Amino acid sequence: MEEALVDWSRAQFALTAMYHWLFVPLTLGLSFIMAIMETIYVRTGNLKWKKTTQFWMTLFGINFAIGVATGIILEFEFGTNWSNYSWFVGDIFGAPLAIEGIMAFFLESAFLAVMFFGWEKVSKKFHLTATWLVALGSNLSALWILVANGWMQNPVGMHFNPNTARNEMGDLWDVLFNTTAVDKFLHTVSSGYVIGSLFVIGISSWYLLKSRHISFARRSMMVGAVFGIISSLFIVITGDSSGHHVAKTQRMKLAAMEGLYEGQEGADLVAIGVLNPDKTVNNDEEAFHFRISIPRLLALLAERDMDAFVPGMKDLVHGNKQYNIPSTHEKMQQGDKALKALNQYNQAKKAGKDSLAAAHIETFQNNYPLMGYGYFEQPEETVPPVGLTFYSFHFMVILGFYFVLLFLLVIWSNMNDTIRDKRWLLRAALYTIPLGYLASMLGWVVSEVGRQPWTIQDLLPVKVSTSHLSAANVELTFWLFAAIFTILLIAEISIMVRQIKIGPK
Amino acid sequence: MHIIKRIWRFYYEGFRNMGPLGRKLWLIVLIKLFIMFAILRLFFFPDVLQEQFSSDKERSEHVINEISKP
Numbered sequence: 001m002e003e004a005l006v007d008w009s010r011a012q013f014a015l016t017a018m019y020h021w022l023f024v025p026l027t028l029g030l031s032f033i034m035a036i037m038e039t040i041y042v043r044t045g046n047l048k049w050k051k052t053t054q055f056w057m058t059l060f061g062i063n064f065a066i067g068v069a070t071g072i073i074l075e076f077e078f079g080t081n082w083s084n085y086s087w088f089v090g091d092i093f094g095a096p097l098a099i100e101g102i103m104a105f106f107l108e109s110a111f112l113a114v115m116f117f118g119w120e121k122v123s124k125k126f127h128l129t130a131t132w133l134v135a136l137g138s139n140l141s142a143l144w145i146l147v148a149n150g151w152m153q154n155p156v157g158m159h160f161n162p163n164t165a166r167n168e169m170g171d172l173w174d175v176l177f178n179t180t181a182v183d184k185f186l187h188t189v190s191s192g193y194v195i196g197s198l199f200v201i202g203i204s205s206w207y208l209l210k211s212r213h214i215s216f217a218r219r220s221m222m223v224g225a226v227f228g229i230i231s232s233l234f235i236v237i238t239g240d241s242s243g244h245h246v247a248k249t250q251r252m253k254l255a256a257m258e259g260l261y262e263g264q265e266g267a268d269l270v271a272i273g274v275l276n277p278d279k280t281v282n283n284d285e286e287a288f289h290f291r292i293s294i295p296r297l298l299a300l301l302a303e304r305d306m307d308a309f310v311p312g313m314k315d316l317v318h319g320n321k322q323y324n325i326p327s328t329h330e331k332m333q334q335g336d337k338a339l340k341a342l343n344q345y346n347q348a349k350k351a352g353k354d355s356l357a358a359a360h361i362e363t364f365q366n367n368y369p370l371m372g373y374g375y376f377e378q379p380e381e382t383v384p385p386v387g388l389t390f391y392s393f394h395f396m397v398i399l400g401f402y403f404v405l406l407f408l409l410v411i412w413s414n415m416n417d418t419i420r421d422k423r424w425l426l427r428a429a430l431y432t433i434p435l436g437y438l439a440s441m442l443g444w445v446v447s448e449v450g451r452q453p454w455t456i457q458d459l460l461p462v463k464v465s466t467s468h469l470s471a472a473n474v475e476l477t478f479w480l481f482a483a484i485f486t487i488l489l490i491a492e493i494s495i496m497v498r499q500i501k502i503g504p505k
Numbered sequence: 506m507h508i509i510k511r512i513w514r515f516y517y518e519g520f521r522n523m524g525p526l527g528r529k530l531w532l533i534v535l536i537k538l539f540i541m542f543a544i545l546r547l548f549f550f551p552d553v554l555q556e557q558f559s560s561d562k563e564r565s566e567h568v569i570n571e572i573s574k575p
Contacts (some may be wrong), residue, residue, distance in 0.1 A: 058526070065530035072541060079552035087554060087568045116527075117519025164561070281507040336550065336574065343573035346566075374574065464572055467553045477549050491533060499526065 008474040009081045014448070015478060016073050018441060019485035023067020023492070025440055026113035028142060028189050029196015030060045031135035033227055035128075037220075042128050044469045052219055053131075054119070055504035056200065059496060061116060066492040071145070073481065081474060085455050085465035092158055092175065093148045108137030141222030142192075143185050150181025152456050154249040160368060162361060163327070164344055179245045182379040184447070187238040190231045191440045194403055197228025198429075198436035201410055203500055205426040208419065216504050222414050229407040235400060238302060247302035250457060251317050252382060253450040258298055260312040261287045263320060267310035269297035272394065275387055281317045281380060313386070317379045328379035335374025338367035372459045384452040392445040399439035406432060 034056050041049035075097075078086045086093075112132035114122060122130070151157075157174025158167040163303045169175060170276040207217035246251060246254045254260075258266065259275050273291030296306040303310065309323050319327030341364035348357035376382065409431060417424070455465040523531075558564045 061527075062530060065534050068534060069538060069541060070543055073545070076541075076546055076550035079555070080550040083553040084568055084571050087564060088572065113516060113519060117515065117522075121515060121518075162569075164565045165572060166565070339572070339574035342569065344571070460572070469553075477545075480545075480549070488537065489532075495526070495529070 001006075001465075002471060004471040005469060007121055007156060007475060008468055008471050008478060009077075009469075010462060010502030012081065012323075012474055012481065013077055014073070014480040016077065016481055016485070018444070019489070020067070020070045020074065021441065021444065022437060022489065023063055023070060025144065025192030025195040025437070026063045026199055027060065027067060027138050029194065029227075029231075030056060030063070030199065031131075031138045031196075032193060033059060033196050033200055033223060035131045035135045036223055036227065038045050038128050038131050041221075042124050044425065046164070048215070048374070051504050052216055055216070056220070057115065057131075058499055059199075059203075062492060062495050062499060064112070066488055066495075070488070081467055081469065082455075085460060085469040088460055089152075089456070090158075090161075090164075091169050092151055092155075092167050094143040096147045096175070100141055103398050104449065108134055108141060111137065118207060140391050141188055142189055146185040146188055147176055147178070147181045149447075150158075150178050150184045151175055152454075153184070153451055154178055154180035154245075155281045155456055155459060162342055162364060163349075166377045180240075183238055183242040183245055185432075187235060187242050188443070190234045190238060193231035194228055194400075194437040195234065197231060197407070198403065198432055201228065201406075202430045202433035205429040206500070207503070209423065209426050209430070211420075212293075214420070218414055218419065221410060221419070225410040225414065229404065229411065232243060232400065232404045232407060232410060239397075239400075244304065245302050247310070250451060253384065253389070253446075254302060255316065256310065256312045256384045256386045257393040257446060259287055259386060259390045260310065261314050262299070263309055263311040263315040263323070263325075265299070265309045266296040266307045267298040267302070267428030268293035268295050270390075270394070272398075275388075275390055277387065279386075281314045281383060313383055317383065328373065328382050329358065331370045331373040332376055332379065334367045334370040335372060335376075335466050338364050338371040339374040341367065342371075370458055372454065372456070372461050375461050375464050376453075381453055384450050389446055389450040392442040392449070396439050396442040396446065399435055399442070403436070403439070404433070 034053055037049055037053040037056065040046070041053055078093075111130040111133040113136050114127065118127050118130065123467065141438045155167075156178050157169060159170050160167050175181070200220050204217035204221040204224065208221075243254070246257075252430045258267075258270055259273060261279060261281060270288075271292045271294055273293075274289040276286055276289050279285045279287045299308045299310055300306045302308070311320065311325055314322070315325050317328050319325055319330065341360045345357050345360035345364055348354075348360055373382070406429060409422075409425055410419065413422055413425060453461045453463065457464050554564045554567070558567060
C-alpha cells in the first residue's frame with residue numbers, strides 16, 4: 001500500500017477521533033456532576049442546588065449538541081478508508097456498535113428531553129432519575145466503542161473464517177469482559193470525569209476571580225473537586241491495571257512507554273527523562289541523555305514482582321533465549337506461513353482439491369495468531385515511535401498528579417474559607433481546563449501510537465488495513481474535516497463563553 | 506393512547522417553549538447532520554466494498570487477495 005495513503009488515512013482518523021474526543025469527555029463527566037448536584041437538591045429541597053444544577057445542565061446541553069454525532073464520521077471512514085480492516089473485523093465491531101445505537105443512544109436521547117423540558121412537568125424524583133439515566137446512557141455509549149477498541153488491542157473471543165476473510169464472534173462475553181476492554185473503558189471514562197471536574201472548578205474559579213455568584217461558585221467547586229479527587233484515585237487504580245495487562249498483551253508498547261531498550265530484571269520506572277533520539281534497537285548508544293528512575297517499580301507494576309524480568313525493545317526484536325522470548329524474525333516466518341497457507345487454501349478450494357485445502361487450512365490455523373507479522377519486511381518495523389509514546393505517557397502521568405494536587409488544594413482552601421484569597425490557585429484552576437483535555441489526548445496517543453504498527457494486535461498491520469484510494473482525495477477530506485471540526489469547536493467555545501458570562505439565573 | 510398523547514404533548518410543548526439558546530443549538534445540530542449525511546456521506550465517503558462489488562462472495566475474494574500472500 002502506498003505510504004502517503006496510509007499516512008493520510010491515519011492522520012485523518014486521528015484528527016476526527018481527537019476532535020470527537022474534545023466533546024465526549026465533558027459529556028461523560030459533567031453528566032455525573034449534574035446528577036450529584038440534583039441529588040443534593042432533591043434530598044435537601046434547597047432551591048440554590050436546583051439553580052446550580054440548571055446552570056451546569058445548560059453548559060452540558062451546549063457541549064452535547066455541538067458534539068453529538070461527530071463520532072459518526074469515524075464510521076464513515078471505516079467503510080471508505082479502512083475497507084480491508086472493516087471487512088476483516090467482521091461482526092466483532094457490528095455487534096457492540098449496534099448495541100450502542102439501540103440501547104445507549106436511545107436511553108440517552110429519551111431521557112435528555114425529560115431532563116431539559118421536564119423541570120416543571122414531571123416529579124422531582126422522576127426528573128432526577130432521568131438525569132442519572134442520561135449520565136448512565138452517555139457512559140454506556142462510550143462502553144461499546146471502547147470494547148471494540150479493546151478488542152483491537154487484544155483480540156479475543158473470535159475465530160477467523162478463511163472462506164469469508166472475516167472474524168466471527170465466538171463469545172460476546174469474552175469480547176465484553178476482555179481485560180483490555182474493561183481497563184480501557186474504566187480508565188477512559190474516569191479521565192472524562194476528571195475533565196468534567198476540572199471544567200466545573202475552572203469556571204467556578206473564574207466567577208470567584210470576578211467576585212460574581214460566589215456561593216454558587218463555591219458550591220459547584222466543592223462538588224467538582226470531590227468528584228475529581230475520587231475520579232483521580234480511580235484513574236490511578238485503572239491505570240495500574242492497564243499497565244499490568246499491557247505487560248502481558250502488548251509488551252512492545254510497554255517498552256516504548258518506558259523507553260526500555262534492554263530488558264532488565266527488577267526493571268526501574270523512569271519518573272522523568274530525556275531520550276537519546278539516536279538510540280535504536282540496533283545500536284549500543286545510551287537510551288537516555290538524562291533520567292530519574294524509581295528502582296524496581298516497573299517490574300512491580302508490570303509483573304507484580306519487584307525482581308521480575310521486563311523485556312525491552314531489543315529483546316522483543318532480536319529475541320532473548322534466556323527468557324524464552326522469540327525474535328520478531330521468527331514471528332515473521334510464522335506469519336508468512338499463515339498468509340501463504342491462506343492463499344493456497346483458497347486456490348485449492350477453487351480447484352476442488354479438498355484434501356490439499358484441509359492441509360493448508362491446518363497450517364494456516366496453527367500460524368494464525370501471528371499472521372500479521374508476515375506483512376513486515378524488517379523486524380524493526382514492529383517498533384512504535386518511541387519518543388512520542390514515551391513523552392506522551394510521562395506528560396500524562398505528570399499532569400495526573402498535578403490534578404490530584406489541585407483538587408486537594410481546592411477542597412482544603414474551600415473548607416478553610418480561604419479560596420477567594422488564593423487568586424493564584426483560582427487562576428491555576430482556570431488555566432488547567434485545557435490541560436485536562438491535553439492529558440486525555442496524550443492518553444489516546446499512548447494507546448494508539450504505542451500499538452503501532454498494528455491496527456489489530458499481531459493480526460493486521462495498519463499498512464494492510466487501508467482501501468486503495470488516491471492519497472490526494474484522503475488529504476482533501478482531511479482538510480475538509482479540519483475545517484468543519486474547527487468551526488464546530490469555535491461555535492462551542494463562543495456559545496459556552498457567552499453563557500458562562502451570563503451566569504446562573 | 507392517553508400516554509402516547511401525553512408524551513407527544515410533552516415533547517411538543519418542550520420544543521415550542523424552547524428558549525433562543527435551545528433553538529440555536531438545534532439549528533447547529535440540523536446543519537451538522539445535513540453536512541454529514543447529505544454532503545460528506547454522499548459525495549466523499551462511499552462504502553468502497555459495497556460500491557465496487559455486488560455480493561459478499563466477491564467482497565470476501567477481494568479481501569482475501571488483499572491480505573494473503575501468493
